[in-house]
Every structure is written in C-alpha cells, then in structure tokens.
Amino acid sequence: xxxxxxxxxxxxxxxxxxxxxxxxxxxxxxxxxxxxxxxxxxxxxxxxxxxxxxxxxxxxxxxxxxxxxxxxxxxxxxxxxxxxxxxxxxxxxxxxxxxxxxxxxxxxxxxxxxxxxxxxxxxxxxxxxxxxxxxxxxxxxxxxxxxxxxxxxxxxxxxxxxxxxxxxxxxxxxxxxxxxxxxxxxxxxxxxxxxxxxxxxxxxxxxxxxxxxxxxxxxxxxxx
Amino acid sequence: xxxxxxxxxxxxxxxxxxxxxxxxxxxxxxxxxxxxxxxxxxxxxxxxxxxxxxxxxxxxxxxxxxxxxxxxxxxxxxxxxxxxxxxxxxxxxxxxxxxxxxxxxxxxxxxxxxxxxxxxxxxxxxxxxxxxxxxxxxxxxxxxxxxxxxxxxxxxxxxxxxxxxxxxxxxxxxxxxxxxxxxxxxxxxxxxxxxxxxxxxxxxxxxxxxxxxxxxxxxxxxxxxxxxxxxxxxxxxxxxxxxxxxx
Numbered sequence: 101x102x103x104x105x106x107x108x109x110x111x112x113x114x115x116x117x118x119x120x121x122x123x124x125x126x127x128x129x130x131x132x133x134x135x136x137x138x139x140x141x142x143x144x145x146x147x148x149x150x151x152x153x154x155x156x157x158x159x160x161x162x163x164x165x166x167x168x169x170x171x172x173x174x175x176x177x178x179x180x181x182x183x184x185x186x187x188x189x190x191x192x193x194x195x196x197x198x199x200x201x202x203x204x205x206x207x208x209x210x211x212x213x214x215x216x217x218x219x220x221x222x223x224x225x226x227x228x229x230x231x232x233x234x235x236x237x238x239x240x241x242x243x244x245x246x247x248x249x250x251x252x253x254x255x256x257x258x259x260x261x262x263x264x265x266x267x268x269x270x271x272x273x274x275x276x277x278x279x280x281x282x283x284x285x286x287x288x289x290x291x292x293x294x295x296x297x298x299x300x301x302x303x304x305x306x307x308x309x310x311x312x313x314x315x316x317x318x319x320x321x322x323x324x
Numbered sequence: 325x326x327x328x329x330x331x332x333x334x335x336x337x338x339x340x341x342x343x344x345x346x347x348x349x350x351x352x353x354x355x356x357x358x359x360x361x362x363x364x365x366x367x368x369x370x371x372x373x374x375x376x377x378x379x380x381x382x383x384x385x386x387x388x389x390x391x392x393x394x395x396x397x398x399x400x401x402x403x404x405x406x407x408x409x410x411x412x413x414x415x416x417x418x419x420x421x422x423x424x425x426x427x428x429x430x431x432x433x434x435x436x437x438x439x440x441x442x443x444x445x446x447x448x449x450x451x452x453x454x455x456x457x458x459x460x461x462x463x464x465x466x467x468x469x470x471x472x473x474x475x476x477x478x479x480x481x482x483x484x485x486x487x488x489x490x491x492x493x494x495x496x497x498x499x500x501x502x503x504x505x506x507x508x509x510x511x512x513x514x515x516x517x518x519x520x521x522x523x524x525x526x527x528x529x530x531x532x533x534x535x536x537x538x539x540x541x542x543x544x545x546x547x548x549x550x551x552x553x554x555x556x557x558x559x560x561x562x563x564x565x566x567x568x569x570x571x
Contacts (some may be wrong), residue, residue, distance in 0.1 A: 124441055125437065127437070130430060130437070133430075134426065137513075144570065148569035150412075154403075161569060161570055162565070163568070164565070165354050169558050169562070176433045190382065193383075202479065204393055205396060205397070220400065
C-alpha cells in the first residue's frame, strides 16, 4: 500500500517544495464560469415564471441550482484541481446530508402506512379542529369556523378526499397535480355544517362524523 | 487508499515528517518567512490549513442542511402556504442579490488568483469589490426585512399581516403563513450572519493584503476565506429559488 504518491516523493526529494502547489487558472475561465452562473440564474427565474406544476418546478429549480453549485465548487473553490482528499470531505458531507434527509422525510412520509392516526393529513385535520375549537372558545361561534371552511375549500379547487381510496395516503408522493399538491390532505371542510368539528377522514376509507354541533370535543381522539 | 491520499494532503505529509526528517532542520535560506516552525514546508502548512477549512465547511453544510430540512418539512405540512408564499417575497430583489453574490464570488476568486500571480494590486482591488458586494447584499436584505416588519410578515404568532389588504385574497388564511416566515427569517438570517462574518474576515484580509502579506507561496488565509465565501454563495444559490421562486 502506497501512502505517498510518486509526485510527493519527487516533492520530498526536492526539499519539500511542491513545484505545482497551485494551479493558476486562466482568467477567461473565471469569467466563463461567472457568465454561466448568470445564464443559469436567468434560467431559474424564467422557469419559475412559466408556472409549471409545483413538483416539476421545484425539481427543475433544484437541478439548476445544483449545476450552479457544482460550477462554484469545481472552479471557484478549485475542487477540480485540488487534491482529491478535499473532494472526499465535501462528498462525505453531502452523503451525510442525504442520509439526514432520506431518513427524516421517509419517516414523515411513511408514518401513515404504519400508524394511520399519525398520517400527515390526520395531523393537519387535528390542527384545523384545534383551531376551530379555539375560535369557538373565543366566542366567535360559527362565523370564524364557516369562514375558515369556506376559505379552505375555495383555495383548493381540486379537493379530493382520500375516502374510498383506502390507501393511507402519503400526501406528496408522486403527486404532480399542480398547485394543489395537497389534494387529499386538505381538511374536508363543509361550509354548511357551521361550527361542527370537521368530519375527519379516517384513513380506512370512511369518514367518521364526530358527534355534536359545536360542543368542545378533543380532536386528538380519533375513533377507530 | 492511495487514491484518497494525494501529494498535498496533510495525512501524506504527516508521514513525510518522519521520512523527511533531514529536511526538517533546515529552516534557513529558501524558506518562506510565513512558515511556522512545526511545519515541514509551505505546501504542508497550506494543505493543513486547507484541510481544516474543508472540515469546517463540511460542518457548515451539515448545519445548513438542518435548516433546509426544516424548509422541506414545512413545505410538506403546509404546502399551500409555501406555494403561495413566494408572492409575499419580491423575487426581483432576490434575483439582484443573487447576481451581487455571484459577482462577489468571482471577485473573491480573482483576489486569490492575484495572490497566486503575486499581483498585489489585484488582491486589494478584488477584495474591496467583494466587500462592497457583500455590503450591497446586506443593504438589499435590510430593505426586504424592514418592509416585512412594517407590514407584519413575521414568524409564528407575530404574524400580523392582513393578506387581503396586501391584495392576496387567494392565500388561505387558515394555514399559518407565520410558519413560512419562521423558516424564511431563520434561513436568510443564518445566511445573513454568515455574510456579516465574511465581511469581517475580508476587512482583516484587506488590511493584511495592503501590508503585502500574501505571496504566491503564502495565501492560506485568503484562500480559506475564499472557500468560506464561496460556500456562503452556494447556500444562497439554493435559498433563492426555494424561498423566492418556487410556486
């Protein structure tokens, strides 16, 4: 196993001075990289103005950003010309970031598969129920609840309950349905039933209407 | 193994300390005045400094990755809010800041090139340009922040903006835009602090550059600050589309 490369041996023989210690990159290269970065910035902005579906838009934006990042790292930070060990450190940190993301997001996205009550959509419905309850406690009975419900359903044109689907939905996965990538995790608010706690869809496919018109009820309790 | 450890890495050079003991005593003629006693050669000294810097940058990336994950989860739980929120930010200001920061990265790289080619004037000029750009970035950020404070686009429970007064009727008010602004202020704030630190470092470098401290064999401080500055740029390259553009 070699610990020292041939070049290093030569360098030691030369008294420790490494003749090719630094690569002086030609000036036009720097300007070309800067120009490319500007062009890519224009592309990012341009693509965002096209109004692509949300999932596609973020994928394109991240892809372009990654190309820009690669240019900065390879040329401005000289990683392309430096000792490979620095690249190794950099890539190792990216690897751990990937682990961090994959496990955390994987956890959030797949909870509903294992523990249906902990699916994201259930969490969101609970939040909304808590909010309504608070509004009622504040004395603004009915009005606020209806407003919120109306606003909610107006905002999502393509509201679709997961009821009937049966699958405990993992909300965002593979969903490219435009701005409403939240379809299915939107609380099924019914403007008519003013004040009543929203009928929470349980993830087994049927909606469970909770009792009571406006009585305080713990939204955390999910009838199974 | 031998692929990973190349000529300039301290690991290889640490080995060199034992094998090249004869060289070690000769701190006389031909050695840079910047060579610290415990290093074998300038290249070893510079490589050690750079290794430390890259380890620090790896840590910085991991630190920021936590914030990016916060963004990802915020988006996951509040998709409408995050998709609508770009309308609450001015993408033009964000784009100007992007160009300013990219240009400052270029001038920083040119300052280092100035040191490599022993062009003292280039080092000073480019450092000044970089500092000016960094300040311009913060000034633009200041205007963005003060506008948000003014209209109440604030994190969490402090969010007090009236969305319909701002002409944004279609943003669902029942999905906590305060969450988005928590993410926005924490991410841009952490980035802004890095810019501030960068300005401080570059002023220090400027003083040293005017003293003629940087030579082709000795510009580790300049190079490492450059690496740091490019990382700050790198973070912004991701922040800009995520916060200002994605819709």
